[in-house]
Amino acid sequence: MTSGRLQIGPAELEVLRRPSTRPGAPTLLLLHGINNISPAAPFLDLLAAHGEVVAPSHPGFGKSPGPGDRDTMYDLVHLYRGVLDALPAEKVTLIGFSFGGWIAAELAAGGHPKLARLVLVDSFGIKLGGREERDFPHLFNTNPAELTRRAWHDPANCPPGSYGIGWHTAIGDAMSDEEMVVLARNWDSLCLYAWRPHLYNPQLGHWLHRIDVPTLVLWGAGDRIVTPDYGRAYAGLIPAAQFEAIEAAGHHPELERPQAFVDAVVRFLGKDAGKAASP
């Protein structure tokens, strides 16, 4: 795994890169969730066998500088359009996790000539329920112990150095000061982008039909933050989307079931575009 920086206009992004050993392998642009992706996360090694992995940290996350006034979802979408422009590959598969799935869905709804495929993993981003129904808990107003209970099939499955929703309950002697500073930066930055409306764009659902690339909506079967039913409905709004659930995983299947997660992605990448469309 290598790390570096990527300059997109005034924004400087920390980027994890993993070149693929396979010639002609697709480029996989990963948009992380509430926390930046740990270089030690096992799914990265597994994924890199099938594609070149590029995983930036959003502005204010990880060690990327803060967003300044570019602190809305609108800014993130334009930023990642810039990242797609800057990547040398002609075609890119976009994989968005959780909060990053929301960014990916927004970007794909707007379209980009390099976008070849889309994978949404336990993604936030749309409003489905009625005005008195929450589609998911308010991450900032809910006790971390409850978030942990909802987020994982088994919190013990979380690999060392990776943190998901409810990360606060992992605070202890095993966590370094440097990790805490990064988690605090991530939490503050997520709040800037996502406090209200909380983790969704009320208009996005109207435009998901514009997504014109094969799409895999991949979900942890045990996700009680954003339920599989929400994921199925999400997929139903995207014309060329298929839904797949990963058993024994919660909100972070890439962390809890890395091999099953990568297998699902690889199966999807192996399909040709025409056959991928099976709602």
Add this chain to the structure above:
Amino acid sequence: MELWNHCENPYPFVPNEVLEEAESVRASLPNRYCDPRIVARLYDEVFDEYRLCDDLGLHIVTNEHHAGINNLWAANPVITGVVANITKKARILSLGTLITVRPDPVRIAEEYATIDILSKGRLEIGFVKSGATEMVSGDANPMRIREREWEAIDLIEKTLTTQDGPFSWEGKFFTHPHVNIWPRPYQQPRPDFWAATSDLPTCAELGRRGMVNTLLFGGYDRTRQAFDAYKKARAEAGLPPPGEDRFSYMAFAYVGDTDEEGLRIGQKIAWFLTVSIKSAPQFSKFQPGAVAPEMAPAAWRTGAARRPRPTNLDAEVLVGQGQMFAGNPDTVARQIKEFRTRVGGICHIIMMTRQGLVTHAEAEASFTRAARDVLPQLRDLPPVDGDETAWLARREAAAE
């Protein structure tokens, strides 16, 4: 010096077992535990206390908190309007409505202009940054609240003082294309501005703007540091030294007939700290922006809340830390005079007396003693730090 009465109108009537079970006594405690008939009685009592203070020569502070047992003044401008109507001569400080929570500062300026008219120019406008459970109750993003606070203050000031509008405002946090309030405020160009903060850069900005800086329970050292930052910023900006009327301090206070009574009843105020601030971690130390990221390890490892609070709640200890004034009238006058000297001069002492388990009758007795026997001892005191140049030289020498 001037004495002010600040009452948060708490609600100490929820059963202890409910409070112990609840993860937070603010924001998330269901309002089925709030009996509106009890609240109506409390409103009557506290309004009577305000009338008494008005008669006695004490001034009045109102504020607001939301959705909790600590404060029943949720709609501050409504309450402050009532106070304007039931009093005749007291200054009235709104400290304040929550400008970082409310979406439209122009509406806030309208409310304050209205209250200034109702009181015929007795309003003082106070600003608080707010945070914690208030962000949750008001669905206000807890990030960037300091920038949001200053933009709101700027817009409120322009709204109150512009007489040739309409004007347009397109800021980072607020937009309003057509600002032109009727009525404009009674006081010209506007009521005085106050702000509650101990954040040193904010104190410095208050100094440059000439706003009244009030500290809440900061104790001797923190208060002195805050006021020093205020004075230093003015000196560095080439502005005249501030008068003591630019400085204010809120403390718990009980004036008894005897020292024993003052401390005994003062001890009942500590409910504010022991019970009414209980808050869940997601509303406090884990709220975004609660601590700077580089400070997170220290805050999270020690379990510290977003703001350090006194841990020893014995009334005598609170007195020793400068967070409570309590005793007989002479004792309280001596405590306040000592505090004034140690913080480098101060004009306004805000007494939090009707707090916790203190009763209506006890509060009225304390206010009567404060006005009759304490306040006269605080009039016409000699300057503490009259020579600003000498003050700066002393501080610089101390720093070296």
